[in-house]
Amino acid sequence: MKNETQDKEGGVSRRDFLALSAFATAILAGLGIMAGVFRFFKSDAKYEESRSFKIGKPENFPVGTATKLADKKIFVFSDDNGIFAISCVCTHLGCLVYETETGFQCPCHGSKFNMAGKVVGGPAPRGLPWFEITQDIDGSLVVDTAREVPAGTKNRYS
Amino acid sequence: MNETDQTGLSKFAGNVKGLANTFIGSVFRNGKPTSDKTRASAVFNNFFLHIQGVKTHINTLRPSYTLGLGLITFFLLVIVVASGVFLMVYYNPSVENAYQSVKNINQVVFAGKVSRNVHKWAGEGMIVFLFLHMARVFFTGSYKAGREFNWVVGIVLLVLTFALNLSGYLLPWDQLSYWALVIVANIMQSPKELTDSLGLTKYFDVGTYTGNLFLGGSIPTKESLNRVYLFHVMVLPMVIYVVVGLHFWRIRKDGGMTKPDLFNTKASDMGIMVQPKKSGGIFPTHKTYGLMELARGKTPAVDKDVENTVMSWPNLLIAELAVLMFTLAGTLIYSYYMDAPLKEFANPLIPENPAKAPWYFLGLQELLSYSAFMGGTGLPGLALLGLALIPYLDREQDNVGVWFTSKMGKRIALESMVISIIVIIAMLAFAVNFGWLRNWFPEIPQLVITFVNPGTIWVGFMMLWSLCTIRRTGSTRMGAMALFVMFLVSYLILTYFATDMRGPNWDFYWSKSQWPIH
Numbered sequence: 001m002k003n004e005t006q007d008k009e010g011g012v013s014r015r016d017f018l019a020l021s022a023f024a025t026a027i028l029a030g031l032g033i034m035a036g037v038f039r040f041f042k043s044d045a046k047y048e049e050s051r052s053f054k055i056g057k058p059e060n061f062p063v064g065t066a067t068k069l070a071d072k073k074i075f076v077f078s079d080d081n082g083i084f085a086i087s088c089v090c091t092h093l094g095c096l097v098y099e100t101e102t103g104f105q106c107p108c109h110g111s112k113f114n115m116a117g118k119v120v121g122g123p124a125p126r127g128l129p130w131f132e133i134t135q136d137i138d139g140s141l142v143v144d145t146a147r148e149v150p151a152g153t154k155n156r157y158s
Numbered sequence: 159m160n161e162t163d164q165t166g167l168s169k170f171a172g173n174v175k176g177l178a179n180t181f182i183g184s185v186f187r188n189g190k191p192t193s194d195k196t197r198a199s200a201v202f203n204n205f206f207l208h209i210q211g212v213k214t215h216i217n218t219l220r221p222s223y224t225l226g227l228g229l230i231t232f233f234l235l236v237i238v239v240a241s242g243v244f245l246m247v248y249y250n251p252s253v254e255n256a257y258q259s260v261k262n263i264n265q266v267v268f269a270g271k272v273s274r275n276v277h278k279w280a281g282e283g284m285i286v287f288l289f290l291h292m293a294r295v296f297f298t299g300s301y302k303a304g305r306e307f308n309w310v311v312g313i314v315l316l317v318l319t320f321a322l323n324l325s326g327y328l329l330p331w332d333q334l335s336y337w338a339l340v341i342v343a344n345i346m347q348s349p350k351e352l353t354d355s356l357g358l359t360k361y362f363d364v365g366t367y368t369g370n371l372f373l374g375g376s377i378p379t380k381e382s383l384n385r386v387y388l389f390h391v392m393v394l395p396m397v398i399y400v401v402v403g404l405h406f407w408r409i410r411k412d413g414g415m416t417k418p419d420l421f422n423t424k425a426s427d428m429g430i431m432v433q434p435k436k437s438g439g440i441f442p443t444h445k446t447y448g449l450m451e452l453a454r455g456k457t458p459a460v461d462k463d464v465e466n467t468v469m470s471w472p473n474l475l476i477a478e479l480a481v482l483m484f485t486l487a488g489t490l491i492y493s494y495y496m497d498a499p500l501k502e503f504a505n506p507l508i509p510e511n512p513a514k515a516p517w518y519f520l521g522l523q524e525l526l527s528y529s530a531f532m533g534g535t536g537l538p539g540l541a542l543l544g545l546a547l548i549p550y551l552d553r554e555q556d557n558v559g560v561w562f563t564s565k566m567g568k569r570i571a572l573e574s575m576v577i578s579i580i581v582i583i584a585m586l587a588f589a590v591n592f593g594w595l596r597n598w599f600p601e602i603p604q605l606v607i608t609f610v611n612p613g614t615i616w617v618g619f620m621m622l623w624s625l626c627t628i629r630r631t632g633s634t635r636m637g638a639m640a641l642f643v644m645f646l647v648s649y650l651i652l653t654y655f656a657t658d659m660r661g662p663n664w665d666f667y668w669s670k671s672q673w674p675i676h
Contacts, residue, residue, distance in 0.1 A: 042371065043375060043381055046381075047375065048375055071507060092530050093344040093348075094341060094343065094344040095513060107510070108341070108509060109526060110663050110665060119596065120596070121596055123526070125604045
């Protein structure tokens, strides 16, 4: 005599179905907990300075100057085509690059960049990022290091 | 008659008089170890000694076989834990106070400096002796014959030891700590190098997540120090205790230390050797097998190889005690003369030039200077995976317990050593003189450099050479021998090269004295 829980077409029995459902639920719950654990370690409050900051009026950056804002980790350049900001954090492992005659040099693992921040040697995987510059209502320039612009983006401000 | 006459008080007085003896008797249930039987139960009935057998094979006691390396590593761990507790008394894991409190330990606290030195050098000593122990186990073929998994456990211990050393030097919040935090976070972020060049970062940004996981943000802050401290003093030690316990337990369960099949005793062994009895004795030759033995099929030290053993008490214990004394003395003497380094207070605005990791990571740092992803994640991962898989890819079971397996093994080891020295020096010289792909093709995509750099080429060469050796000799053990020797040689040479020949800007110098003054 056939077990009444058995499906007539020979498919999954009720017992197997329930067992599988319970098993799948346990796996899903486990994955949910894992996701929660991973999310737990991603801190929401950051004890860091804002990544967008004022650097002063355009007059402070006359044409032909290069200014290093060490605590902000950027270089601000000004040439005939405009003002632009380049990161001084090496894209390899995060050391701070310094200026040389031909561009930038990283002290940690020897990455070299040209004046436009493009990699010309060493292990850095990509060029130094250029950051967006906007002008605030009071006339001072604002650099946002969370927003990159294509290398070569230079703007005049007055 | 006498007993009934005894009053309650005199019974009590008698108990007081015998207190010391009854207490000691309750701790050590058996009397003085005067016969083999009591010597056996002294080991067997003692919680701390029972992880050892009551009898030990003479080969295990031969200093020329084990060299005591694993035991030295374990004792160094004990020393590290003890000295670490002392340091925790005065160390304060906060960005403001960490550096000051380490200075306090170094300069003010009674015996603080020597405690810190002991902690530092015993920790680094663990790395040295772990490698030596691994080499001993490898060259005597002791990862075979049922011990495959314990080799893997050993690799896990290697990783844990590196992680403990790394998290340790992040704590003083000096220049080394700060810039190591930056560099390690960027290494953890380096999968981005791969996802960036494949255009996947938008969908699957695992690099940023792992970097943030480590720092608790995007730059080293008090959150980062908190996390590293938690790992160094709590999470990693707890894990390493459990894994060390597992490692020791498996030694016994896997059949004890390896020994050569053709084992010859020396004349000097006769005095202490236990002659096997044909009937009775501790390991009867006609033992009735219990369910456990039947289930496992093979049980160590039952019904075989009862020859050539000595009582563990006192022979093994004296040997172990001697190793402990030498380890302790060595650590103390070294720590008395050598001071653990402490650099200037962390300065987020000025990286050191050159920014060098402690010596045991400098080989990796050299690989890092070719590609962050490969040097920091890809190649170390591959090396660890390769090491862990050795016992499963080399299944030959002959000559276990013989140094270098055979005459051919010695030849292959020597040959691989010479070849790897030549190839790796030639490769370094090439990279130093002519630069690498980007110097010749400035427009080359990053993906090509990630996969084709001196590090990956070297690893590729090691694997090919080892496959050739297998083909040439028809033996997988010889292939493993070639691979392992080349791994050790490259670790040594890269470490030496990066320590002594890399200067400011990671440029090449013949020696430190040629570094430019700045």
